[in-house]
Amino acid sequence: MLSESSAAVVTATLPAVQAHGTEITGRFYQRLFAAHPELLNIFNRGNQASGAQKAALAGAVVAYAAHLTGGATVPWGPILDRIAHKHASLGITPDQYTIVGRHLLAAVGEVLGEAVTPEVAAAWDEVYWLLACELIAREARLYAGAGLAEGEPVWREWRVTGQTEEAVDVVSFTLEPVDGGDVPGFTPGQYTSVAVDLDHGRGQQIRQYSLSGRPGADHWRITVKRVRGHAGVPDGVVSTFLHEHVSIGATLRLSPPFGEVSAVTGDGPLLLVSAGIGLTPAMAALEHLAVTAPERPVVLVHADRAGAAHAFRAELPRLHAALPNLRTTLWYERVEPGDEVDPVAVSPGRVDPKMIPLSPDSHVHLCGPLPFMNTVRGGLLRRGVPVERIAYEVFGPGMLRDDRG
Numbered sequence: 001m002l003s004e005s006s007a008a009v010v011t012a013t014l015p016a017v018q019a020h021g022t023e024i025t026g027r028f029y030q031r032l033f034a035a036h037p038e039l040l041n042i043f044n045r046g047n048q049a050s051g052a053q054k055a056a057l058a059g060a061v062v063a064y065a066a067h068l069t070g071g072a073t074v075p076w077g078p079i080l081d082r083i084a085h086k087h088a089s090l091g092i093t094p095d096q097y098t099i100v101g102r103h104l105l106a107a108v109g110e111v112l113g114e115a116v117t118p119e120v121a122a123a124w125d126e127v128y129w130l131l132a133c134e135l136i137a138r139e140a141r142l143y144a145g146a147g148l149a150e151g152e153p154v155w156r157e158w159r160v161t162g163q164t165e166e167a168v169d170v171v172s173f174t175l176e177p178v179d180g181g182d183v184p185g186f187t188p189g190q191y192t193s194v195a196v197d198l199d200h201g202r203g204q205q206i207r208q209y210s211l212s213g214r215p216g217a218d219h220w221r222i223t224v225k226r227v228r229g230h231a232g233v234p235d236g237v238v239s240t241f242l243h244e245h246v247s248i249g250a251t252l253r254l255s256p257p258f259g260e261v262s263a264v265t266g267d268g269p270l271l272l273v274s275a276g277i278g279l280t281p282a283m284a285a286l287e288h289l290a291v292t293a294p295e296r297p298v299v300l301v302h303a304d305r306a307g308a309a310h311a312f313r314a315e316l317p318r319l320h321a322a323l324p325n326l327r328t329t330l331w332y333e334r335v336e337p338g339d340e341v342d343p344v345a346v347s348p349g350r351v352d353p354k355m356i357p358l359s360p361d362s363h364v365h366l367c368g369p370l371p372f373m374n375t376v377r378g379g380l381l382r383r384g385v386p387v388e389r390i391a392y393e394v395f396g397p398g399m400l401r402d403d404r405g
């Protein structure tokens with residue numbers, strides 16, 4: 001808990017910090033990378049360039065300060081879990097919190113100037129360390145749960161043993177540990193971080209990919225959509241690298257499985273709603289249930305631009321044969337002759353949440369672009385699905401806004 005004196009100072013200075021949040025974290029990253037250029041290999045340079053990560057960090061610190069001073073009612077557990085799982089998948093260590101804290105607080109001082117008296121600095125230092133300690137504790141539990149000894153790196157070498165073109169610009173890689181050891185189990189919905197050494201000495205970059213194969217198999221599978229540049233925005237760095245430079249025989253560094261979102265919660269009816277490459281966690285769920293609970297009632301609603309863009313289309317007949325209570329509805333923005341896949345019909349256009357087949361006690365898992373998930377989640381909430389039954393995964397920094405829109 002924040003001390004009483006610090007709470008009063010934080011409450012008084014929160015509006016100023018909030019107003020300058022993005023500027024503060026922008027300055028923070030400049031300082032951080034100038035002093036510790038090696039951290040450029042851990043942070044996502046795409047998110048840096050687009051500003052997404054700046055907003056995520058600023059948002060988290062300010063929201064936590066508001067939470068500590070009673071100014072917000074956001075449930076913090078899920079937010080901390082999301083950050084801790086992401087951090088664990090990147091191998092973030094407690095000593096890095098000291099570095100980040102030092103530069104973050106110095107950036108507050110630089111941006112707010114004389115307003116940052118020693119009392120103000122001490123109060124914000126307290127906020128930072130309360131948050132940091134919560135995260136460090138959660139991350140320590142995650143590392144231990146993944147079987148890592150204290151300080152043991154998260155990275156392990158995996159060899160690409162298979163490569164499948166799943167759709168236009170979508171490729172799956174199957175991977176096996178180079179050391180021949182165990183393939184860790186995972187919950188459908190979990191992801192691995194993939195670290196690649198870019199060519200031309202551009203250093204390392206790390207991205208997360210959902211495990212799209214069956215938990216318990218003797219290999220892992222990830223499925224990567226190539227992110228193409230448009231209108232002055234460059235091609236995605238890691239997805240392009242994986243598509244262009246990685247093939248059977250190559251090795252990649254992967255983290256253990258992390259991720260707080262399960263795609264198979266409960267044992268009653270399950271509704272999986274996905275769009276585009278957001279299908280990957282649902283695939284792990286379907287492969288898993290086909291073996292562990294084939295009778296479970298499952299509805300899969302998947303949206304895509306067109307049949308040619310829809311990864312795993314060819315798997316649907318096999319999954320329907322293995323899961324007799326699976327019902328699939330597909331929505332393609334462009335339906336072309338031959339797009340029907342027995343026993344599944346395809347509707348034209350975008351998913352209409354009112355048309356989603358729903359059981360009263362369904363657990364829901366959503367994954368796709370944010371606007372898609374906002375629309376579907378809003379529609380399901382309006383149809384009476386309790387908010388706690390809707391889990392979702394965002395393939396980037398951040399979470400959904402918590403409205404019923």
Ligand SMILES: Cc1cc2nc3c(=O)[nH]c(=O)nc-3n(C[C@H](O)[C@H](O)[C@H](O)COP(=O)(O)OP(=O)(O)OC[C@H]3O[C@@H](n4cnc5c(N)ncnc54)[C@H](O)[C@@H]3O)c2cc1C
Binds near residue numbers: 044050210227235236
């Ligand atoms: C939990 C989780 C699971 C995921 N699972 C999958 C999965 O199963 N399959 C999958 O394909 N992906 C998945 N992703 C997404 C994946 O991690 C990557 O984000 C994705 O592959 C893009 O990475 P990239 O390096 O190719 O693109 P980046 O280089 O990171 O670029 C991404 C975007 O950043 C923006 N950007 C980059 N540079 C600039 C710039 N200079 N100016 C403005 N904007 C810029 C652009 O919009 C660009 O499209 C997942 C993400 C998360 C968090």
Ligand code: HEM
Binds near residue numbers: 053056061131132399
């Ligand atoms: C109290 C301190 C910290 C807070 C509040 C914080 C907050 C966050 C948040 C909100 C995200 C985005 C999570 C998501 O939605 O995906 C994130 C991601 C990340 N954090 Fe932290 N973080 C902290 C400390 C650190 C430290 C010490 C490091 C290590 C240097 C670090 C490195 C990263 C990286 C590399 C990412 C992923 C960024 C990306 O790839 O875009 N963070 N953090």
